[in-house]
Structure formats: C-alpha cells, structure tokens
Amino acid sequence: MIGLREAAIGIEDRVLIAPATATIEAGTFVAVLGANGVGKTTLLRVLSGALQPSSGEVRVDGMDPAALGPLERACRIALVTSDDAPVDGLTARDVTASGRYPFHRWWEWSESPYDRAAIDDALVAVGMSAFAERRFETLSSGERQRIWIALALAQEAPVLLLDEPTSHLDVRIAHEILALLRAQTRAGRTVVCAMHEINDAATYADRLMLLGDGQMLAYDTPERVFTAGLLETAYGIPMEIVRAASGAPRAFASGATDAGASAGGPRPSPSPNGRDTGRSA
C-alpha cells in the first residue's frame, strides 16, 4: 500500500504538484496521467524514495521510502525508469539477473538456486524465456522493455513503479505489456505506471491519477476521471468522450486547439468501434 498525505511533489524548491492526499491499495494498477513535464516522473521518483516530497509525507507499506537504505528500498520498491543508456555485451538474462543485486553482499558473487529461480520466473512472466541468451542490444524495443520489467520482477518487490513502459511501442506490444503488468497485480503486486496513452490506461488500470494545472486533478476510477472537463484541464486540448462497444470510456482529442471553434459544439464523432478494434487486437 502506498499513501500520500498532503504530499507536495517538486524538484528542489520548484513545486510541480500541490499537496495532495491519496491511497494506492495493494494489488491495484494505477496509471499516472498528465501532459509532458507535469511531474509524472518526479512523482514516481518520490514514490520510489529517490526524492523527498517537497512537503507532507509519503509511505510505502507504512515506511518512508526516502528514509530506507538503497538496498532495503530495492527489496520493497522496483522502479523501471525510462532512461535509455546503451547496454553493450550483456545477454537478456544478465540484465534480468541485475534484479538480484540487493540480495547479495559484496563478496557473494555467485547466484543461489533461489536467485536462478527468481530470474527464470521473471523471464517466464514477461514471455522472454526463449530470449534469455540473446544479446540485449540485438533485441527490439518491445523485447527490451519486457526485459527491463523482468529485471524489476526479479527484485521480487511488492511495489512496481514504471515510467512510460509503453512509449515507442506498437499497439499490440503495448497491450501485451500492460496485460502482463495487470497480471502482476493479480499476484498481489501494486503497479503504478506513468503513461501517455489515456485509453490504454482506462482499459487496464483500476484507477487513474490525473495530474495537471500544478495539482492532482483526480484520483479515481477511469469511469469518473474520463470527463471532458478533467481531461481538457490536464491536456489543454478539447476532448471528446465516447463509449467503446464494451461500455468502457474512451477519450479523443477533438481537433486542433482552434480556440473559438473547440468550445463544446457538436462535432462528428469518430467511429468508436473502428477505433476500438484497431487498438485492442
């Protein structure tokens, strides 16, 4: 369980998100949404304990993550960053095995049978067992993302934070990755995922945390967050909410921000079904 109590999020003395209170229950999938630069990554860094909140408090399973030592923190919280440093000369398995780092003292250089099982399980969970011995740099971006998630799973932390895990991935792979994260919540893990694809978030997340306008605009179910007003405030572009065949809400930016024209009049709605089948192949 992750708790924010009157926590303000910011970098140094610049506050990005005004004090907010929210509770993320264990075993839920929360998508953090908001425009570029609104503070999604910073929020994840605060949740991971890499950064202190500007004010207020953050608790992960009752503990202040910033007060934990780096090793203990890594055993409780796994963070999949979006930084793209080149990795050379390692196999997919080598990368995954790095997730076992926090469980070893500096003189313990060899993998225990338990480590091996954790690494193998993580590779199975992301569907990459067959790629274990492939060199990392030869993998596609979707396969690399799976391996980064496998590394986090090998950490066996109950909390999984991900920064834009589906950016730059095609529709099918993005959905596969979100589905495997969703599956992790069924195993009891808490997943918090910053992302840009709002409709994918509505499909897979239990709750959406919508950031914008220097505050946490909403933290609620997709049904409640998907209102034109909230999404327009967050993204600064007129939004149109439609229903997929399944009844799930979908939002689409309804054209250019041509100030006068966009103020609410009826407009031809995109074919929800056509768009939907395209996205949920």
Added chain:
Amino acid sequence: MNVALRLLGLLVVALLALATSALVGGSYLPVGDVFYALFHPHAQSDVVTILWQLRLPRVCIAAIVGAELAIAGALLQGLLRNPLVDSYLTGVSPGAAAAIALSVVAGVAAPLLPAIGFAAGLATALVVAAFARRGAGLDAIRLILCGVSLSALFSALVTLVLTRAGPAYAAQILAWLAGSTAGRGWSDLFFTLPYASIGLVCSFAAVPALNVLRLGEGRAAAVGVNVSRTQWLILVAAALLAASAVAVSGSIGFVGLVVPHLARRVVGGDARALLPGSALLGAALCAIADAASRSIAAPAELPVGVLLAFVGVPTFLYLYLNMQKVRA
C-alpha cells in the same frame, strides 16, 4: 564454466610469461642452472645472485605493475562507461612526475622518490575527484575534464623543470619518466605491495556494483546500488593501484588503456571475470615486455614503456580493428 576455463588459460599464460621473463636477460643463464638457483636461493653462485637479486624482483615488479595498471583501467572504464579511459585518467602519472621532477631538482635522496611519487599521484587523483564532486557523487564528464586539464598542467610543469634543470638532473628525471623497471629491487616491491593489496580489495568489493553499473547509473540506483559510494570506492581503488605502480616503475602507458579491452575479448565484460582476467593479462604483458627490454639491446636497456607502446599499439590496433570487422 567456459569463462572459468578461459581465466585458467590466462593464468597459465601469465605463469609462462613470468617464467620466460626470469630465464631471459642481458646475460645468458642455462635453464638448468636457473631452476637450481630458484630452489636454492642461498647457494653461492653468480646465477643465484643474478636470478634472486636482479631478475626476480624485476619480473615480480613488472607483473604487479602490469596487473595494477590493467585493473585500474578496467575499473575506471567500467565506472565511467567510457572505453577511452586509462588508469592515469585522474592525473596520477603527471602528478607523480611533477613531484618527482621537483624533488630531483631539490636534491631529495633517490630512495625517497617512490614514496613522493606515490603520495603526489594519489593526491592529484583526490584533487581531481574533489573538483568533480556533484552532490555526494562524482560527475563523469567533470572528472574526465579535470583529470585531463590537471594532467596538462603537471606535464607542463615537468617540461619546465626539464628545460631549466641541468643535464644531470634532466637525465635522472627522464629515466623515471620513461617508465622502466630497470634496477628495481625487492625493497621497491615491498613498498608497493601494501597499497596494491588495499587497492585490490577495494576493487573486488566494487565488483557486483560495477556489473550493475553497466546498465547505467539510473538503473543501477534502482536496484539498490549506492552510486556515489561506489564511485568513490572505485576512484580510490584505481588511484591507489595506479599511484603505487607509478611509484616503482614510472609512467607505463598503454597497459591501462588496452589490456582491459583485450581481456574483455577473452573473458567477456562481467567484472567478476574481467578484473582477474585484466590482472593476469596485464602481468603477462609487462613481464614479457620487461624481458624484451632487457634482452633486445643487451647490455643496454630499453624502457619498458617505450617498448610496450612501439610493439603493443600497432598490434592492438590490428587485432582490434580486425575483430570489429569480423563482428560487423
């Protein structure tokens, strides 16, 4: 498994190199006599004297210096994720050289020079690290830039001293600058051993973190690596190793840059294998180079550093470029 075998192979190569280096030299010694002398160090004969007082200390020093420089290079290349970095990156060698040059001119007794070189080399590295501090950790780019500029400053200082000092001083300074194991004895070896051991322990303490750092600092921090502490640990280890090598043998280039690359091709990039592999390969290379420096122009000596550069650099470029072609 495979990697363990390759490491074993490198160990054999290193031992063969040491043996060869002990057998070869300015004066020819029969193999049988050398072996007899090896196991009877207190026998009275020229062979025993040459082997135990002249050759063995040099061979051991060459091997240890080679191993130290190779490990320091591998550590810094891994820490900074930069293949162009060598063991002197932090200005260890020019710092030591400047201090030695000034000491020679000031008339400091020769036996004190290694200690002065060591202290100055280590101090330079720490000054560079202090400049490169950012928060609790180190900034890689600033570290490289500070290292390069301080190196330039100290090299200029050495040049200044060389041009102003008399020819006798200049010859003594140059002999040291050239990088050589000529005339080194057991006392030099015992001087360097404690620092080498501390540096070695620190290096091996950094191995697991070094492996995870290959994913980048952000990812390493996410799995619990204390990045700033690891940076300082590696920097101090590399500085200790390089400074204690420089103190006994002067500035031997090439080893710290090139040996880690060669070792990476043999045993792979895993630090658990790369550090021992680099150490063995560096020891082998320097032991052979030392033997060659004693015998090629016997009875005159060529400086090991010069020899390594002349033979090693073209060989390395040839091997490296060809291997790249095969992979591409």
